[in-house]
Amino acid sequence: MNSQEKRTAFSLATVYAFRMLGLFMILPVLPLYTDSLQDVTPFLIGVAIGVYGLTQAAFQIPLGLLSDKIGRKPVIIGGLAVFAIGGAIAALANDNIYLIILGRAIQGMGAIAAATMALAADLTREENRAKVMAFIGMSIGLAFMLAMILGPLINSWTGISGIFWVTSMMALCGIILIRYTVPTPATSFSHRDAGIISGYLKPALTNPSLLRIDLGVFLLHAIMTANFTVIPIILRDHLGFEVINHWKVYLPVFVVSFVLSVPLIILAEKYRKIKSVLLISICLLIAAQILLASQFTMLEPMLLGFLLFFVGFNFLEAVLPSLVAKYSTVDTKGTAMGVFSTSQFSGIFVGGVLAGTISMVWGISGVLILGGILASLWLLIAFSLPIPQFYKTKVIRLHARFIKTPEDTSRALLLIPGVKEVSIAIEESVAYLKVESKELDNNALKIYSS
Incomplete structure (x- = not known):
C-alpha cells in the first residue's frame, strides 16, 4: 500500500x-x-x-x-x-x-x-x-x-x-x-x-443462500445482545464481582476465545471445511447457552459457558462475511454486504427487546434459554446451506481499448483459465472477477489490465 x-x-x-x-x-x-x-x-x-x-x-x-x-x-x-x-x-x-x-x-x-x-x-x-x-x-x-x-x-x-x-x-x-x-x-x-447499489438490492434479497446467512447474523447478534442484558447482573449479583472488576472476567475470556477461534478459521478457509465448522460453531453456541442457563450461579461453569459462546461467536463473526462474498455474484457483493449488515443491526434490536420482555417473566434463566432456542433454530436453517465455492474476488483496471467492447471483453476474460465470473463496470474502467486462485493464469489476465 x-x-x-x-x-x-x-x-x-x-x-x-x-x-x-x-x-x-x-x-x-x-x-x-x-x-x-x-x-x-x-x-x-x-x-x-x-x-x-x-x-x-x-x-x-x-x-x-x-x-x-x-x-x-x-x-x-x-x-x-x-x-x-x-x-x-x-x-x-x-x-x-x-x-x-x-x-x-x-x-x-x-x-x-x-x-x-x-x-x-x-x-x-x-x-x-x-x-x-x-x-x-x-x-x-x-x-x-x-x-x-x-x-x-x-x-x-x-x-x-x-x-x-x-x-x-x-x-x-x-x-x-x-x-x-x-x-x-x-x-x-x-x-x-x-x-x-440500488439496482442490485433485489438479487441480494432473493438469493436463498444469502437470506440464510442474513438470518444467521440476525440471530447471532440477537443472542449476543440478549446475553448482555443479564451477564453483567450475573457477575455482580450472583458471582460477587464489583462492577469495576468486571473487566477481569471479560478480558481473559475474549483473549482466550480469540486464540481458540483462530484454528477454526484456518480449518474453515484454508482447508475448505467452512460449512462443517460453521455447524460446529453454532453447536458451541447452543452448548454455551445450556451451560449458562443451568449453572450461572457457579463461577467455573459460567466462565466455561461464556468462553464457549465467544469461541463460536468470534469464528462466526469472521466467517459469515466471507460466506456473503462466496454466495453472492461478483457484482452484488457490496450490496449483499449492506443487507447483511442491516440484518446484523436488526438482530441487536430484536435481541434487546426480547430479552427485556422475557426477563420480566422468566428471569435470567429465561433469557439464556431464549439464546439456546434461537441458536437451535439457526442450526436447522444452516443445515440446508449449500457448500460454497472458494473463489476469490479480484478487481482489475482495464486498458481503454477493452472498455470500448465490454461484451467481447467479458467473453474473452471467461476463457482465461481460473476466471469463473466477470462483470465489467464501464464507469470505473474495471472488471470485477471471481477466480479460482489455484487455476488462474495471471499472465493471460495481465494482457487486459492497464
Whole structure:
C-alpha cells in the first residue's frame, strides 16, 4: 500500500472504531441500572440497549446511497455529528430511561458504515482494497473488546452519563479525522465490491443462500445482545464481582476465545471445511447457552459457558462475511454486504427487546434459554446451506481499448483459465472477477489490465 492508502486505512479504522466503541461501551453497564433509573423496567433496559440497532438498520442503506449523490465525507461527518448529539442527550438524561432510549436511537441514526466503506474504496487501488477493508473490519472486533473493558471502568469513575459524554467526544474526534486527515477522493463511484447499489438490492434479497446467512447474523447478534442484558447482573449479583472488576472476567475470556477461534478459521478457509465448522460453531453456541442457563450461579461453569459462546461467536463473526462474498455474484457483493449488515443491526434490536420482555417473566434463566432456542433454530436453517465455492474476488483496471467492447471483453476474460465470473463496470474502467486462485493464469489476465 502507498502512503495515502495507509493513511486512509488507519484513519477510517480509527473513526469506525470510535463509533463502535461508543455504541458498545454501554452494553456491559446499562443492565446494572435496573434498580436506579426512573420508571425503569427490564423491558425498557432491553429497548435502550437494542434501539440503536433499529435506527442503524433503518438508515444504513439510505445513507450509503445518499453518499453516492452528495459525497462520502458530508454523510460521514453528518452521521458522526448526529451520533454526538445522541450521546449528549443520553448523558443529560438525568436518570430518565426514556431520554436514554431517545439518545441511543439518535446515535443509531448516524449510520456511517456503508459510506465509510465506500470512501475507503474510493481512496484505494483495486489490488489493495481488500486489505484496507480487512483492516477496518479488525477495528470493529478490537472496539468490542475494549468496550467491554472500558465501559465498566468508566462507569465506576463517572457513572453512566460519563460513558455517553465519552462517546460524544470520540465522535467529535472522528469528525476532525475525517475533515483533516482522510484524503478527499477526486471522484466517487458506486463500487460493486464495497458499496450499495440500488439496482442490485433485489438479487441480494432473493438469493436463498444469502437470506440464510442474513438470518444467521440476525440471530447471532440477537443472542449476543440478549446475553448482555443479564451477564453483567450475573457477575455482580450472583458471582460477587464489583462492577469495576468486571473487566477481569471479560478480558481473559475474549483473549482466550480469540486464540481458540483462530484454528477454526484456518480449518474453515484454508482447508475448505467452512460449512462443517460453521455447524460446529453454532453447536458451541447452543452448548454455551445450556451451560449458562443451568449453572450461572457457579463461577467455573459460567466462565466455561461464556468462553464457549465467544469461541463460536468470534469464528462466526469472521466467517459469515466471507460466506456473503462466496454466495453472492461478483457484482452484488457490496450490496449483499449492506443487507447483511442491516440484518446484523436488526438482530441487536430484536435481541434487546426480547430479552427485556422475557426477563420480566422468566428471569435470567429465561433469557439464556431464549439464546439456546434461537441458536437451535439457526442450526436447522444452516443445515440446508449449500457448500460454497472458494473463489476469490479480484478487481482489475482495464486498458481503454477493452472498455470500448465490454461484451467481447467479458467473453474473452471467461476463457482465461481460473476466471469463473466477470462483470465489467464501464464507469470505473474495471472488471470485477471471481477466480479460482489455484487455476488462474495471471499472465493471460495481465494482457487486459492497464
